[in-house]
Amino acid sequence: xxxxxxxxxxxxxxxxxxxxxxxxxxxxxxxxxxxxxxxxxxxxxxxxxxxxxxxxxxxxxxxxxxxxxxxxxxxxxxxxxxxxxxxxxxxxxxxxxxxxxxxxxxxxxxxxxxxxxxxxxxxxxxxxxxxxxxxxxxxxxxxxxxxxxxxxxxxxxxxxxxxxxxxxxxxxxxxxxxxxxxxxxxxxxxxxxxxxxxxxxxxxxxxxxxxxxxxxxxxxxxxxxx
Amino acid sequence: xxxxxxxxxxxxxxxxxxxxxxxxxxxxxxxxxxxxxxxxxxxxxxxxxxxxxxxxxxxxxxxxxxxxxxxxxxxxxxxxxxxxxxxxxxxxxxxxxxxxxxxxxxxxxxxxxxxxxxxxxxxxxxxxxxxxxxxxxxxxxxxxxxxxxxxxxxxxxxxxxxxxxxxxxxxxxxxxxxxxxxxxxxxxxxxxxxxxxxxxxxxxxxxxxxxxxxxxxxxxxxxxxx
Numbered sequence: 481x482x483x484x485x486x487x488x489x490x491x492x493x494x495x496x497x498x499x500x501x502x503x504x505x506x507x508x509x510x511x512x513x514x515x516x517x518x519x520x521x522x523x524x525x526x527x528x529x530x531x532x533x534x535x536x537x538x539x540x541x542x543x544x545x546x547x548x549x550x551x552x553x554x555x556x557x558x559x560x561x562x563x564x565x566x567x568x569x570x571x572x573x574x575x576x577x578x579x580x581x582x583x584x585x586x587x588x589x590x591x592x593x594x595x596x597x598x599x600x601x602x603x604x605x606x607x608x609x610x611x612x613x614x615x616x617x618x619x620x621x622x623x624x625x626x627x628x629x630x631x632x633x634x635x636x637x638x639x640x641x642x643x644x645x646x647x648x649x650x651x652x653x654x655x656x657x658x659x660x661x662x663x664x665x666x667x668x669x670x671x672x673x674x675x676x677x678x679x680x681x682x683x684x685x686x687x688x689x690x691x692x693x694x695x696x697x698x699x700x701x702x703x704x705x706x
Numbered sequence: 707x708x709x710x711x712x713x714x715x716x717x718x719x720x721x722x723x724x725x726x727x728x729x730x731x732x733x734x735x736x737x738x739x740x741x742x743x744x745x746x747x748x749x750x751x752x753x754x755x756x757x758x759x760x761x762x763x764x765x766x767x768x769x770x771x772x773x774x775x776x777x778x779x780x781x782x783x784x785x786x787x788x789x790x791x792x793x794x795x796x797x798x799x800x801x802x803x804x805x806x807x808x809x810x811x812x813x814x815x816x817x818x819x820x821x822x823x824x825x826x827x828x829x830x831x832x833x834x835x836x837x838x839x840x841x842x843x844x845x846x847x848x849x850x851x852x853x854x855x856x857x858x859x860x861x862x863x864x865x866x867x868x869x870x871x872x873x874x875x876x877x878x879x880x881x882x883x884x885x886x887x888x889x890x891x892x893x894x895x896x897x898x899x900x901x902x903x904x905x906x907x908x909x910x911x912x913x914x915x916x917x918x919x920x921x922x923x924x925x926x927x928x929x930x931x932x
Contacts, residue, residue, distance in 0.1 A: 547773055547783050557773050564790065649883040657875040660886050
């Protein structure tokens with residue numbers, strides 16, 4: 481059973497599912513572009529972002545219409561407000577994936593990353609691919625366990641992200657200035673993708689259970705930031 | 707007259723004004739910290755961020771209560787939904803200012819920036835200080851002209867931001883790896899602050915006039931991204 485099962489909200493629920501699937505494709509494609517110098521995958525991610533943006537606009541319009549109905553129920557409001565936040569989160573994830581793809585396209589046929597960074601970024605991409613799958617599942621299956629896994633596992637990405645700093649700041653590892661810049665920025669985009677996945681997971685937990693995990697103290701203060 | 711003048715929404719309007727003022731303080735303080743190695747200013751920004759987060763939570767809670775009232779009017783809904791987006795934008799701006807302050811504190815008493823970058827970052831900070839003043843004014847005075855200036859002037863910050871890349875990638879300008887990283891990341895945080903100010907300005911225009919500038923094609927595709 482889906483996260484949003486209210487019949488009135490069926491169209492919105494469908495749009496959110498579509499957004500999650502498109503964001504997963506964008507994340508997958510950004511990885512192919514970045515790590516395998518697949519310029520067609522890069523272009524597909526760049527071109528596909530406009531549809532994610534359009535879905536967000538559609539979700540906002542539909543939520544405003546739903547709110548205009550008389551006699552809203554408390555539960556419905558929580559779902560509608562959470563839906564707006566989910567859509568905003570997915571839209572930003574699409575943009576982050578687009579930035580990764582743009583970097584890959586910019587340096588094609590070379591990689592933007594130095595050879596020493598490939599393995600680390602491959603690990604981060606593997607993590608993001610798993611996270612993207614979980615994001616689709618947690619929505620379509622109303623699955624708070626999967627959502628909780630996303631929240632708990634984010635530390636692993638933070639560990640990898642810190643390694644991008646170790647690598648880039650190591651004066652003994654030869655790297656052009658541009659490569660230093662790309663290691664840091666692309667690592668940041670990936671880390672932010674993970675943070676947004678955690679935000680999305682918290683919204684799912686809230687929609688399903690009424691419990692708001694973002695009101696609990698978190699170890700990682702960086703999670704909800706831009 | 708304020709942007710949100712509906713009596714029922716007075717408390718929310720007050721909270722948004724408070725958020726804008728706190729964000730302005732945070733931006734000003736981050737600049738003092740970063741450019742003048744004012745570590746107390748840095749700590750004040752870091753400590754003050756929790757209050758910006760608390761205001762966002764308060765705004766969300768109040769908006770949900772307002773939405774629960776019967777017979778919502780179309781205009782009220784637009785204001786409530788825009789308010790949620792404004793509060794989210796301000797919260798992220800507070801976090802970005804905090805990141806700037808954390809960098810200043812990290813390297814204190816030295817600056818995180820190399821000497822060659824000081825002037826460029828001073829220019830970006832001046833721009834952000836003006837923008838922060840405009841943000842407070844556009845809310846308290848229901849001032850779409852000021853909001854439109856924020857939107858139009860953002861290009862100036864993008865020009866300066868591009869110069870951080872020129873500086874950091876110039877192999878002939880001696881800089882440690884860490885300084886390269888800081889020039890790029892701190893420049894990015896400042897650029898994102900400007901982007902978020904544009905988002906906030908668009909919401910103000912929408913609340914006041916009903917016209918949604920974010921649905922117009924923009925030159926800068928980067929504006930609404932994370």
